[in-house]
Amino acid sequence: MGERVLIALGGNAMTAPDGSAAPADQLRAVELAMGHVAALIQAGHEVVLTHGNGPQVGNILLKNQLTAHVVPPVPLDWCGAQTQATIGTMIMNSLDPIRTAVVVTRTLVDPADPAFADPVKPIGQYFSEEEARRFEQLGQSWRKFDRGWRRVVASPRPIEILDAGTAITLMEAGYTIVAAGGGGVPVARGADGRLGGVEAVIDKDHAAAVLAGAVGAGVLVIATDVPNAILGYGTPDARPIGAVTPAKLREYQAAGHFASGSMGPKVEAALRFVEDGGQRAVITSLDHISDALSGNIGTTVTES
Numbered sequence: 275m276g277e278r279v280l281i282a283l284g285g286n287a288m289t290a291p292d293g294s295a296a297p298a299d300q301l302r303a304v305e306l307a308m309g310h311v312a313a314l315i316q317a318g319h320e321v322v323l324t325h326g327n328g329p330q331v332g333n334i335l336l337k338n339q340l341t342a343h344v345v346p347p348v349p350l351d352w353c354g355a356q357t358q359a360t361i362g363t364m365i366m367n368s369l370d371p372i373r374t375a376v377v378v379t380r381t382l383v384d385p386a387d388p389a390f391a392d393p394v395k396p397i398g399q400y401f402s403e404e405e406a407r408r409f410e411q412l413g414q415s416w417r418k419f420d421r422g423w424r425r426v427v428a429s430p431r432p433i434e435i436l437d438a439g440t441a442i443t444l445m446e447a448g449y450t451i452v453a454a455g456g457g458g459v460p461v462a463r464g465a466d467g468r469l470g471g472v473e474a475v476i477d478k479d480h481a482a483a484v485l486a487g488a489v490g491a492g493v494l495v496i497a498t499d500v501p502n503a504i505l506g507y508g509t510p511d512a513r514p515i516g517a518v519t520p521a522k523l524r525e526y527q528a529a530g531h532f533a534s535g536s537m538g539p540k541v542e543a544a545l546r547f548v549e550d551g552g553q554r555a556v557i558t559s560l561d562h563i564s565d566a567l568s569g570n571i572g573t574t575v576t577e578s
């Protein structure tokens with residue numbers, strides 16, 4: 275019996291193992307990932323895909339910065355929309371002849387989200403202090419990291435996937451769906467009630483949990499580069515988490531087992547999905563996603 279499943283693809287599904295994102299690397303990674311996804315679709319599951327876009331947005335930002343004297347730089351939300359289209363196109367070609375629809379997806383955020391007052395999400399390449407100061411003059415926030423200066427932007431909580439209805443309509447017409455790529459294009463309502471893009475990035479794992487709920491997925495699969503979430507990660511006592519209840523996983527989370535920029539959002543997304551009524555969330559590696567649906571693999575969050 276097929277299930278409706280939301281699969282969130284991490285960076286390793288779209289870039290080379292060393293993180294390089296030249297077109298050939300991206301094409302190769304997507305092809306490999308779609309082999310696993312196609313197996314699920316052929317087994318009768320109804321699949322909705324979402325994906326990250328960090329390296330792709332980083333490349334577009336770099337081009338913006340290098341050519342700013344010739345072509346006016348475009349806003350961050352436009353960069354995100356561009357990556358939904360290009361990554362979506364690669365996915366459609368890879369899944370052919372499976373009928374696939376890529377939905378340009380906006381994600382609503384709250385302009386009063388505290389993240390806007392304290393932008394912490396680093397994006398794009400490292401620059402020198404001199405260059406960083408120049409971009410600060412243009413109104414951007416930059417911070418010094420160990421390897422140099424990097425732009426930081428707000429990463430507000432996704433409130434609603436505005437185009438989830440379009441995704442559902444196409445899904446019910448028989449399409450495999452790609453939606454909310456890069457967490458969705460961030461938009462907010464202005465004082466006049468109209469929607470506009472905002473300079474922010476939305477965590478793709480958090481957006482995946484909201485999208486999974488909105489499309490009525492029974493299972494949320496977060497596909498990354500490790501087979502499990504791990505307790506005591508990087509210590510001699512490291513121990514993989516298998517089946518776990520949300521209550522127990524909240525305890526592990528509170529004890530600080532999951533790094534904030536990587537495993538943290540995946541664990542939070544899995545918890546949020548199951549606590550909001552989803553049946554099951556699985557965190558595992560990309561090559562295990564078929565087995566993830568039959569159970570007994572990865573970190574599986576369920577009430578029972």
Ligand code: ADP
Nearest residue numbers: 284285286498499503504507531532533536537
């Ligand atoms: P993705 O591109 O799939 O979002 P991330 O790099 O953001 O991947 O997150 C996966 C990484 O999280 C793993 O490769 C690992 O290095 C790191 N990580 C941090 N804490 C943990 C943990 N407790 N268990 C497993 N992996 C962890």
Ligand code: MG
Nearest residue numbers: 284326535536
């Ligand atoms: Mg990540």
